[in-house]
Amino acid sequence: MTNSVNKRVVVTGLGAITPIGNTLADYWDGLMSGRNGVAPITLFDASRHDCRFAAEVKGFDPHVYLDRKDAKRMDRFAQLAVAASKQALEDAQFTINDLNAEQVGVLIGTGIGGLKVLEDQQEVNLTKGPDRCSPFMIPMMIANMAAGLTAIHIGAKGPNSCSVTACAAGSNAIGDAFRWIQHGYAQAMICGGTEAAVTPLSVAGFAACRALSFRNDDPTHASRPFDKDRDGFVLGEGAGILLLEEMEHALARGAKIYAEIVGYGVTCDAFHMTGQLPGGVQAARAMQLAMKDAGLSPEQVSYVNAHGTSTPVNDPNETAAIKTALGDHAYKIAVSSTKSMTGHLLGGSGGIEGVATALAIANDRVPPTINFVEADPECDLDYVPNQSRALQVDVALSNSFGFGGHNVTLAFKKFVR
Amino acid sequence: MSETEIFEKVKKIVTDQLGVESGKVVPEANFANDLGADSLDTVELVMALEEEFDIEIPDEAAEEIATVQAAVDYISNKVTASA
Secondary structure, three states: OOOOOOOOEEEEEEEEEEOOEOOHHHHHHHHHHOOOOOEEOOOOOOOOOOOOEEEOOOOOOHHHOOOHHHHHOOOHHHHHHHHHHHHHHHHHOOOOOOOOHHHEEEEEEOOOOOHHHHHHHHHHHHHOOHHHOOOOHHHHHOOOHHHHHHHHHHOOOOOEEOOOOHHHHHHHHHHHHHHHHHOOOOOEEEEEEEEOOOOHHHHHHHHHOOOEOOOOOOHHHOOOOOEOOOOOEOEEOEEEEEEEEEHHHHHHOOOOOOEEEEEEEEEEOOOOOOOOOHHHHHHHHHHHHHHHHHOOOHHHOOEEEOOOOOOOOHHHHHHHHHHHHHHHHHHHOEEEOOHHHHOEOHHHHHHHHHHHHHHHHHHOEEOOEOOOOOEOOOOOOEOOEOOOEEOOOOEEEEEEEEOOOEEEEEEEEOOOO | OOHHHHHHHHHHHHHHHHOOOHHHOOOOOEOOOOOOOOHHHHHHHHHHHHHHHOOOOOHHHHHHOOEHHHHHHHHHHHHHHHO
16 A cells, blocks of 8 residues: 555546447436346347347447457457447547556456457367467457557557456456556556357356356346346346546546545455355455445445346345445445346446446436346345436445455445545 | 459458458558558468468468569469469
């Protein structure tokens, strides 16, 4: 830790390409209206798969953001990240030039990376032979390339990295970017998460770990966090990007400020590859660390954007964690899972949920948990069932947990100078 | 296959692979300088030509092929030789 006083970090730009909207405005409108992003898989023929639906990004045209050649040499997960990053910069009216380029960094997480190109090229390898594999396979596939390509396309020469902590990757990226600005390594960071893993192998693999919902006869009701009839998560794809700025830097240029990031907590279950530690003990500690980092008491929290995957294990566990971290105050706040609408974007989820949390603070409205019919008896909090709600949100937490036992909580606060 | 036919096929592959306007793919166009091909593009382009014409282009030969016309000449020789 630095001895000098940490710099303050504010959110000044947002970008989102999601299963419920391909622009920030459309995404927020979707969240507020309870739009459902889940439908049968169209990106490949899923007829042989046990799970045949997903929350795909609809109608994304990479050529709006990239020329033909650039788009062709990027896997979809990188296209989505570059596009959302450009949206965030435009939203912030932030220009990168020769003077500030070295002070602007990029930190974009992904759970998986370029799985589609890997699958396609393995097909080439097996059918045509190893010497027919594309020279672009490795650079398109590697997980850090969303961050690398984003830097190329926006000209950001500051610190650049990629978190690969499964479903916590997007939140780790935002949290680490927050630290880098706090500690003076950059004045602005493009950060968040991206994922495009609706592919044959990925769906097969997640189905094999029994993580997915198999509600093929009724896909739109498959993602139902905290509901007693939930049976697994719905795979989603997309990217959510935040532009974080050092506060004085943002104020000096008259930027609009959505929220301040004030805390970051990270722990590990050290328990099981895919399972969660019973009782959510370490998840609770991540929330406590984020509040401690921010100097917040539980009573100040008004909203939690839950990890809320709709798996049998996560939702009661997370509920227990929220109650451990916030005590009785847990019953007085709003908790919602936007995955009920967007599906689970894996490494992208922390990104779009960070965007949703910043917008909840800026708009004093919280998104709902849709498909909430009957609560699991172990899930007894206010999950904002089915309809968004006006609520003064001064402090909000965003949780993300990932395979590997990663627990991450980010604390956002309404900006007051 | 006539040289014109080879040129047309090469032109289509170059246009697809490098994402350039077909009007720019003229015989004297240099892959790197005029059509913006980098080292990875070049490898991919050579592979695509090998596949289209069912020939092998060794690395040493590929390095010598700087222009569209050079590619057409090389392919013409190979295709004629094997015919």
